[in-house]
Amino acid sequence: MLYSLLFTLVLAGSASTQESTRFQAVPDELPIYQVLRTNEGIQVDGRLDEADWQNAAPIAFVMPWSDLEKEEPQSTTARLLWDDDNLYIIYECVDPYLHSEVTEHDGAVYQEDAVEIFATPNMEVPGNYYGYEMNINGTLLDYIAFRGGKERTKAIHPSWQSEGVVIATTYDGTLNDHSDTDQSWILEISIPHDNFRHLGGQIPPQDGDQWRAGLNRTKGYQGQFGLWSDTGTPKADFHRANRFGILTFSAAAVGR
Template structure:
C-alpha cells in the first residue's frame, strides 16, 4: 500500500505542478486584464494655470469660479444613506498645486487636531498622487480633515516587511470654512470648503523637479471619507476594489498641466465641443421673474416652451426667443417635466397635484391623467410624476418617480395599459425614475436618478440594458437620435453613444456662461442647439451649435 501511494503521488505530481503553473498564468492574466480595464477607464483632468495670487482662506474666490470641476465623485462602495457630493477644482503656478474641495455635508464632524492622527475617520478629503509617470507605483497621500489637520505619507519602492520612510510635507497651507455647526447633529448643516496649497517641492523626491512644466502628466486621485454620521467614501477615479481602499495607484486618474488660464481653457473646451453658450437669447416680458427652471422643449416649428416654478409657469417663445404667450397659474402646483409630442401637444407633469396635463399649443387643457391632490399607486393615480414620453403609436409613458418607483403606460386617449418597476437597487427596480424618452429603436430609456444609472426597456417593460455611471436628471434625443443627459450631480451636460457610454462632457458647476447649477432637464431643437433648464441658477441657457 505504501508503494502504491508513493507511485500515485509521483505520477500525480507533474499534473499538480502543471495545474499550479496554469493557475499562476490565469491569475497573472486576470491581474493584467484588471489593470488594462482600470487604465482604459481612468478619467483625465486638465489643470489650468493661474497667474493671479491665490489667497488660501477657505473661500470660493473669483479665481476658482472659472476653474474646471473634476465632476461628480463616484460612490463605488455605497450601500445606504445619502450620497453627499464633492466639487473639486485645481489650479497651479510655479510654486504651488492648489486644490479646492466644496463638500455637501448635513452633519459635519471632526475630532482629530494633530498631524498624522487618524484624520480619515473625521470628515476628510484626500489627495493621492504618483507624480512621476516613470514610477507610477511611487505615490504620496495627503489627507486633510475639517480641523485642517493632516496625515501625509510617501510610498517609495520597498522590500517586503519594511516600514515606510519618515516624510512630512512642508509648507502646506490649509484653510477650512464651515456652513453649519461642527459636531452637533441636532441641526442640519450645508457643508464645508477646504482650500489647500501644496508646494511642488514636497514631491521633488519623486519627480526630481522643482515644479512641473506645461504638458506634464501626473497620476492622481481625489477622495473623500469619514464622518461620524453618514460616513462618506467617494472618489474621482474609482479604485475598482470590493471594499473601501484608496491605496490603488493603478486606478489613479491623470492630470495634465496646461499653460492656459481657466477662462482660456474653458473657451478652448467649448470650441472643441462644437458649442457656444448664447447669452441674452430669451426675451421675456418686463417684470417676469423666473423661479426654479425645471424643463424645456421645442415644437416642430421651433417654438420654445419653458417650464418654471413661478408665475405663468409655461412660457412660449418663438424660435428667435421672442415672447408669444404663457399660461398655467390656475392649474400647475409645482412644475417638473414638460414634453411636446409629434402632434404639437404640450404635456406637463405637476408633482404637487400628482397630475399629468395635456394642453394644446395655445394652452387649452385637453386631458388630465391622475387624481388631483390624491397621491396613490392605482391605475388612475400618480405620486409625484416626473416626466412623460411617447411611443411609436402615440402611447404615453410616465415616469412616476418621487413617491412611486415605476413607469406607467397609457394609450393615446389616456387609457391605462400597464406599469412596471418597484423601489430598489436591483435590475428593473428604481430609486427615483426622474426622466424618460423613447428612441427611434422603440427603446424606453429611463433615468434612474438616485441609482446613478439609466435603465433601458422595450415598449412592454422588458429590461434590455443598464447604463451606469452618471445621475440622469434629464434625457433628450436630438434630431439625429443622439442621447444627451443633464447630470445634476456632476453639474454637466453629457452626450452618450447608443450603448450608454459617455462620449462628451460639457461645462462644470457655476453661474457664469457655459456653467451649470443643477441642470435639471434639457431640449434639442431641429438644428441641434441645446437648451438647458437650471434649477439652481433659475435660468434657461441656450447652447448654440457651431
C-alpha cells in the first residue's frame, strides 16, 4: 500500500561514524552535478510524477561499505532542481525494511532510515556547512557544522533553525513492521535559499555558481550506507567536507 506524509516546517545533529568495512576503491575525482532550473516550480508531495523531475538527471548513490557481491543493493537515487526561491531535492530509496520512529524535530533521525544533504555556497571553506537530515516520517534534523575538512567535523550548532523548509514523503510498504518485505520510499524537500546565507557565498545562487555538497542515505534497519560523493573513509562517515561533490547551478531549464 502507498502512503503519503506531508510536513511544512517553519523552523533547524550529526550522524556519527558507523561500524562498517570498506569494499570499494576511493575515486580520484569528485563528482559534479549540474542543477537545472525548474520550469514552473515544484509541488512538494513526495512523488516523482512531475515532468521536471522526470527530466532531471538522476544521481546513483555508491555504497562503498557494502559487499555488493554478497548483498542485494538497496539503491538510492537523487535529483536536484532550483528556482529563484528554493533548492529542491528528491530521493528514491529501495528499502525492504522501512523503519522510522523519530517524530521530534532535531531528533536522532540518522539512527533509522534517513536521507541527508550537507551543503555550503562557500567554495573556499567547505568545512563549514549546513546539515539537513530527514527520515520517512518527514522529521527534520538541521544544523550548521564547523571546522570540517579532511578530518571529521569538529563542532555543530544544533540550535540553529532553518525556515520555510517543506518535506513530503511517500512509501510503499508497512512502516516499522519487519515481519514482511517492503519496497521503497521517496522523500522530497524544498529549502529556501535564504537558509544558506550565513557562511559566505552568493545567495540566491546565480547561473554558473558552484556549491560543495554531500548527499547521503543512512543504514536504517538491515540496510546499507549510500552517498553521492565517496568520503574515502575506512568506515562509514559522511562528515568529510573535503570529499563533498560539486553542484553547478545552471540557468538552463530542465527538459529544454
